[in-house]
Amino acid sequence: MTARIAVVTFPGTLDDRDAMRAVELGGAQPVSLWHGEADLKNVDAVILPGGFSYGDYLRCGAISRFAPVMDKVVDAANGGMPVLGICNGFQILCESHLLPGALLRNESRHFVCRDQKLRVENNQTAWTNTFDSEQEILIPLKNGEGRYFADEHTIAELEDTGRVVFRYLDVNPNGSLNDIAGITNERGNVVGLMPHPEHAVESLIGPSLDGLGLITSAVNQLTGASA
Amino acid sequence: MARVIVDVALKPEILDPQGRAVQGALGRLGLTGVTDVRQGKQFVIDVDGDLDQEQLNKLHELAGSLLANPVIEDYELRIDESA
Secondary structure (H helix, E strand, C coil): CCCEEEEEECCCECCHHHHHHHHHHCCCEEEEEECCCCCCCCCCEEEECCECHHHHCCCCCCCHHHCHHHHHHHHHHHCCCCEEEECHHHHHHHHCCCCCCEEECCCCCCCEEEEEEEEECCCCCCCCCCCCCCCEEEEEEEECCCEEECCHHHHHHHHHCCCEEEEECCCCCCCCHHHEEEEECCCCCEEEECCCHHHCCCCCCCCCCCCHHHHHHHHHHHHHHHC | CEEEEEEEEECCCCCCHHHHHHHHHHHHCCCCCCCCCCCCEEEEEEECCCCCHHHHHHHHHHHHHHHCCCCCEEEEEEEECCC
């Protein structure tokens, strides 16, 4: 079977086309979803891509959380469907309470755009199972509000249970607690990260092909489960 | 008409880079002695007629879910009697 992976477009989303292309290059069939339709079109997984949904009004992701499609995404995620949030998508997952914590304005006060080295801290999730343990990867990062924050108790729980999935290496670009770049839920099907794997899938324009690993992991999980 | 005002601010323990930038500007513009600046948001909500308890309960619920994110922010809700 070919896995069907949806990419949701909200008003103000920027990276939906890149995410669709990454899905295709990763060996799955991309399916476009519109935020206003409460229909997941029988997909096997969902990506919430980056951008500035609803102009980042109120707080990043705060209004997108209430979009009709998100009720379906939340239900599907709670039922075990792989869901990936990238950048603004990560912010939406936090606002939706599918992931704990929140993303705050960068400590440096600057929008940061760079190729960022990360360490894969957990290669057991739906989106990281084709990476080696502690593999170092290089993918672009671009955000103004990427400072991961959660209360002390939550950070300790994330660390103790291996739910920090990606950690910034060399430089902490935004002041995230514990250099956290991405996390997962208890079940490992929902993953959110600030850097952009969909921009590291082709040698012509990306710093590496490391981003493909997230897509091939989801494909692996989905097709493996059905075999 | 009734007017409800909701003030939202980052929790005190969280660094506020916007406030920090404003603090720097105040100093550059000649205001001495500023020890801290925190930037928040204010929502002014006008409601038709008098507020009933049900509306007030709903406002509190939405202030703590939509208007403020309790993970990072505190809110204060008050009824503006002068409106």
